[in-house]
Amino acid sequence: MRDLDEKALKAKDKKAALGQDIDLGMFDSSPVSHNYVKELAVLPTVDKERMLHAGVDTGEKERSGTYVQKDSTVIHAHSKQEGLEIMPIKAALKKYDWVQDYYWKLASVDTDKYTARARLDLHDGYVIRALAGSRVIYPVQACLYLEKEGFSQNVHNLIIAEEGSELHIITGCTTAPHLKSGLHVGISEFFVKKNAKLSFTMIHHWAEEIMVRPRSVGVVEEGGLFLNNYISMTPVKSVQMYPTTYLAGKGAVARFYSLLVGSPGAEIDVGGRIFLKEPGTRAEIISRAITNGANITARGDLVGEVPGVKAHLECRGLILNGGTIHAIPELHGKAEDVEMSHEAAVGKIAQEEILYLMSRGLSEDEATATIVRGFLNVDIPGLPAQLKAEIDRAVEQSDKDMM
Amino acid sequence: MLQVEDLQVKIDDKEILKHINLTINPGETHILFGPNGSGKTSLLMTLMGYPQYRITGGRILFKGEDITNMPVNERAQLGIGISYQRPPTINGVKTRQMVEICAAGKIDAAALAKRVNFSDFLDRDINAGFSGGEIKRSELLQLTAQDADLFLFDEPESGVDLENISLIGGTIRQLLQRDFKVNTRKSRKELHNERTKMGLIITHTGFILDYLTADKGQVLYNGVLTCASNPREIFQCISEVGYGECVKCAI
Numbered sequence: 189m190r191d192l193d194e195k196a197l198k199a200k201d202k203k204a205a206l207g208q209d210i211d212l213g214m215f216d217s218s219p220v221s222h223n224y225v226k227e228l229a230v231l232p233t234v235d236k237e238r239m240l241h242a243g244v245d246t247g248e249k250e251r252s253g254t255y256v257q258k259d260s261t262v263i264h265a266h267s268k269q270e271g272l273e274i275m276p277i278k279a280a281l282k283k284y285d286w287v288q289d290y291y292w293k294l295a296s297v298d299t300d301k302y303t304a305r306a307r308l309d310l311h312d313g314y315v316i317r318a319l320a321g322s323r324v325i326y327p328v329q330a331c332l333y334l335e336k337e338g339f340s341q342n343v344h345n346l347i348i349a350e351e352g353s354e355l356h357i358i359t360g361c362t363t364a365p366h367l368k369s370g371l372h373v374g375i376s377e378f379f380v381k382k383n384a385k386l387s388f389t390m391i392h393h394w395a396e397e398i399m400v401r402p403r404s405v406g407v408v409e410e411g412g413l414f415l416n417n418y419i420s421m422t423p424v425k426s427v428q429m430y431p432t433t434y435l436a437g438k439g440a441v442a443r444f445y446s447l448l449v450g451s452p453g454a455e456i457d458v459g460g461r462i463f464l465k466e467p468g469t470r471a472e473i474i475s476r477a478i479t480n481g482a483n484i485t486a487r488g489d490l491v492g493e494v495p496g497v498k499a500h501l502e503c504r505g506l507i508l509n510g511g512t513i514h515a516i517p518e519l520h521g522k523a524e525d526v527e528m529s530h531e532a533a534v535g536k537i538a539q540e541e542i543l544y545l546m547s548r549g550l551s552e553d554e555a556t557a558t559i560v561r562g563f564l565n566v567d568i569p570g571l572p573a574q575l576k577a578e579i580d581r582a583v584e585q586s587d588k589d590m591m
Numbered sequence: 592m593l594q595v596e597d598l599q600v601k602i603d604d605k606e607i608l609k610h611i612n613l614t615i616n617p618g619e620t621h622i623l624f625g626p627n628g629s630g631k632t633s634l635l636m637t638l639m640g641y642p643q644y645r646i647t648g649g650r651i652l653f654k655g656e657d658i659t660n661m662p663v664n665e666r667a668q669l670g671i672g673i674s675y676q677r678p679p680t681i682n683g684v685k686t687r688q689m690v691e692i693c694a695a696g697k698i699d700a701a702a703l704a705k706r707v708n709f710s711d712f713l714d715r716d717i718n719a720g721f722s723g724g725e726i727k728r729s730e731l732l733q734l735t736a737q738d739a740d741l742f743l744f745d746e747p748e749s750g751v752d753l754e755n756i757s758l759i760g761g762t763i764r765q766l767l768q769r770d771f772k773v774n775t776r777k778s779r780k781e782l783h784n785e786r787t788k789m790g791l792i793i794t795h796t797g798f799i800l801d802y803l804t805a806d807k808g809q810v811l812y813n814g815v816l817t818c819a820s821n822p823r824e825i826f827q828c829i830s831e832v833g834y835g836e837c838v839k840c841a842i
Contacts, residue, residue, distance in 0.1 A: 504682075540679045546663040547639055547673055548693045548733060555664075558692070562683030562716075 192297050196307035199298035207428025207457050210399050212301060215340035215371045217309055220259040222335075228254060228264060234365055235333070241422075241585070242360025242393040243578035244331040250574050253316075255330040259339055260311035271322025271353075274330075277313040277344055287315060290346045294377045294405035294434075302401040306342045306375045313343035313375070318353035318384070327356040327389075327574055332372065334363040334398070340371040347376065349384035349412070356572050357386075361400075362393040369397035369425075378406030380414045382437065387415040389575050391582055394424040396453075402429040410437025410466075415570055418458065419579055421449035421586035428457040430487060435462065435469035435497075446475040447564050447579070449586050450482020450511060459487025459516070464497035464526075471499040476564055479511030489518040492526035501530035506537065506563055592616055593638070593741055593789060597649035600637050607633045609814040611649070615741070618786035620767050622800070622822040623793045625811035626834045631793045632676070634811065635743045638791075639673045640666045653741065672739030674730040676746050680718040686729055687713040693736035700736065707732050707762055723750020724759075731762045742766055744792040748799050760802025763792070769803045797826040812837040 203209050225231060228246040231239075236246045239256075248254055253267035253274045262276040280287045297307040318324050334341055349355045361372060372394075380386045394400060408414045414433060433442045444460035462471040473488040490499040505513035517530040537559050545555035564583045568576070593615040600608035607630050615621055625631045637644040638651065640663040650659040658666055672693075690700040690713070704710045709728050718726060727747055734742060747763060748756055764770045768786045771779050792799060800822060808822030810829075817837050818825065828836060 538679060541681050543641060543663055544675070544679050544681070545692065547667050548689065548737065549664055549667040549695060550692055551664050552662075558684060558688070559681060562681055562688075565683035 192292055192307060196297040196304040199304040200301055200308065202298065202300050202304065204300035204302065204401070204428065206430060207401070208426055208455060210371065210401070210426070212305060212340065212371070214338070216336075216338055217260075217305075217311070217340040217342060219311065220261060220336050220339065222258045222261045222263050225263050228256070238362045238365060238393070239331050239333070239360060242331065242362040243358045243389070243391040243582070244329045244360040250326045251329050252324050252326040253328045255314045255316070255328075256333065257312055257314070257331070257343065258333045259336050259341060262312050265314065269324055271319040272324050272328065272355075273315065273317040273319070274328060275315050277315050277346060278310070280315045287346065290348060290377060290379060291344070292377075294407060295375050295403055299403060302373045303375060303403050305340075306344050306373050306403070309342050310344055311342050313345045315346045315348070316355070316357060317348040318350060318355035320350040321352045323354045324356065327358050327572060330357065330359045332359065332361045332374065334367055334370045334372065336370075337367060338369050340373065342373045344375040345377070346379075347386065347388065348379045349381060349386040351381045352383045353381075354385045355387075356575060357388050358575055358578060359388070359390045360393065361390070363395045363398060367395050371399045372401070374402040376402065376404035378404065378414065378433070380406065380408040380412040382409045383411040384409075385413045385570070387417070387571055387575065389417040389571070389579070390419065391578065392418075392420040392424065392427070393422050396423045397425050399425050400427040400429075402431070404429070404431040406431070406433040406442070408433065408435050408437065408440040408442055410439060412437065412440045413570070414442045415568070416442070416444045416460070417568060417571070417579070418444075418446040419582050420456070420458075421447065421582055423451040424454050424456070426455040430459045430461060432461045433463070435464050435466060435471060438466045439468040440466065441470045443472040444474070445566055445568055447566065447583070448475065448477040448484060448486070450477070450479045450484045452481030452511070454482035456482055457485040457487070459485070459489065461489040461491070462499065463491045463493060464499055465493050467494055467496040469497050473501045474566060475503050476566060477505045477513055478508050478560065478563065479505070479513055480509040481511040483512045485514045485516065487516045487518070488530070489520070490528055491520040491522065492528050493522045495523045495525035498527045500528070503530070503532040504563070505534035506560070507535065508537070508560070592654065594652040595638075595649070596652070598637070598646065598651065599648035600633060601645045601647050602633070602643060607644075607814050608637065611816050613809065613816060615789045615791060617789060618768070619806045620769070620790035620792065620803070622805045622808045623791055623811060624808060624825055624829060629811045630814045631811050632745055635673060635745055635791065635793065638743060639663060639671060667737070667739070670740035671743065672734045672737045672741070673743040674727070674734055674745060674747055676749060678718050678726060678730065680716065682716055682719065684717050685714055686717050686732075689717050689733055690736045693733045697738070698736050703736055704732055707735070708758065724752055724755040727751050727759050728755065731759060731766070734766060735762065740787065741789040741791070744790065746793050746795060748794065748796060756798060757802065760799060763790075763799070764803040766790075767803065797830070800826060810837050
């Protein structure tokens with residue numbers, strides 16, 4: 189533990205490899221207390237609405253549990269299902285020794301100043317664990333909420349799908365409606381054990397001046413499946429993340445999907461990196477980016493380390509209304525007999541497609557909206573209907589905002 | 592009724608349609624012949640309103656309305672429908688959605704798809720990886736849903752295997768109200784007289800003539816409509832002596 193703190197201290201001013209540098213001194217991170225709410229129903233309507241935009245339903249319809257953190261304080265955490273644990277990480281660290289087996293085991297504290305900050309000045313975060321063999325049918329929802337102006341929220345999450353379990357999580361990150369500026373630093377470590385299935389869908393619904401620096405690392409064991417979806421379609425100032433996953437067991441599978449819509453002035457640098465370390469592992473990274481005046485960098489890196497792996501990367505960008513898209517698809521084949529491919533395309537909406545739809549009776553605006561929605565309509569196999577519905581809702585909402 | 596009067600069209604600065612005059616009366620179907628590059632597709636796209644086909648002279652009237660400068664979607668709403676030869680793929684837009692857009696809420700897509708043996712394609716992205724025959728069936732499905740009054744067909748039989756060509760021929764026959772099998776209570780003459788749908792069909796092979804009757808054949812040669820006659824006669828003539836004969840009339 190000491191070692192980690194020392195390492196973190198050394199890295200506390202270390203600039204990140206990617207993304208614009210953030211002056212952490214600009215943000216206040218002294219704890220803000222909020223009252224714990226036993227019943228989510230008592231939350232103010234404005235909060236509920238904002239949470240709903242990020243896929244978190246305070247009515248808990250078809251949800252198997254909920255975690256809500258406001259600024260630095262956990263205001264709600266409970267599981268509705270046996271075999272599913274949902275708890276604040278600080279409490280879990282005190283109560284259970286096993287948490288130490290996961291805490292900072294995949295992510296390094298000295299990656300950059302953001303990981304260092306999450307180590308040295310941890311607010312809280314969640315531990316969500318599906319016990320061996322348990323099947324969590326409905327998604328677990330977690331909300332990380334920013335309410336205090338100019339606040340830096342530093343969280344650390346552990347997500348553990350034990351052997352043979354199935355777990356679906358939706359994390360919604362959002363702010364109070366009045367909020368202008370803030371910083372969100374989030375460390376997430378994912379453990380998908382043998383033959384387990386984990387889907388993790390993150391919806392960001394920030395505000396115009398919010399900076400976001402998630403740092404996540406995952407490991408998938410033999411026969412495991414990790415489905416990682418990221419949706420960000422509303423204004424934000426700056427997001428940079430490059431989650432990494434290791435496929436460390438035979439036949440492990442990871443699939444990353446991201447849907448990005450960048451509004452004017454936003455700096456978005458998002459990608460995924462997957463290491464295929466065992467035979468029979470498969471990986472897929474699919475991203476769709478639309479810019480309306482944002483600068484978007486869409487990365488993807490697949491590293492095939494052993495023979496008999498299969499991986500595909502697909503990066504598509506649409507420049508709708510100014511801005512830039514930089515697609516950086518990378519493949520590293522480090523052995524013979526790897527099957528790896530990528531496709532990338534950046535451009536504007538083809539006039540031919542608009543006219544095709546117009547000749548079926550749609551106006552030019554309707555045709556454009558239909559094409560944009562189609563562009564963001566990515567089939568994600570294995571995703572529960574409730575989460576598909578949340579993604580569709582986010583797409584629909586952004587559609588309205590864009591047009 | 593479709594009336595094309597002295598229509599002149601350019602793409603960029605190249606003249607591609609020269610002084611076209613063409614009338615299609617309600618209930619009439621015309622076949623459009625012509626060698627590659629003669630301007631057949633350009634004529635269809637101009638009638639549909641594609642902006643890159645710049646009208647430099649003449650006008651187009653449809654149902655008595657001057658549509659020369661009307662946008663594509665308004666023409667579609669007025670009752671013009673087109674079956675493309677090579678329509679674009681639109682990622683994420685399902686065939687079902689296209690049919691629903693065409694039907695504008697009037698018709699059930701699933702039931703319709705069954706008729707053209709296309710149910711399996713409803714949940715696929717439109718035109719993505721479709722074979723020649725699948726594209727044609729998808730296009731016809733959309734046109735059936737749209738229920739236009741003037742149908743423009745760009746080589747409906749190209750790239751279609753023998754098994755599907757009769758399905759496609761039969762569907763076009765129905766669209767153009769030329770299927771005498773559908774209603775047994777009325778005499779064929781009555782059916783003929785009640786016919787209102789108009790068609791303009793581009794064909795290279797003439798195969799389509801085996802599946803439906805047409806009132807007139809038109810030959811487009813180098814941007815000029817050179818002759819209008821019985822479609823079978825034109826087809827026979829082209830088959831025997833080629834389009835060389837058309838040169839004489841084009842000058």
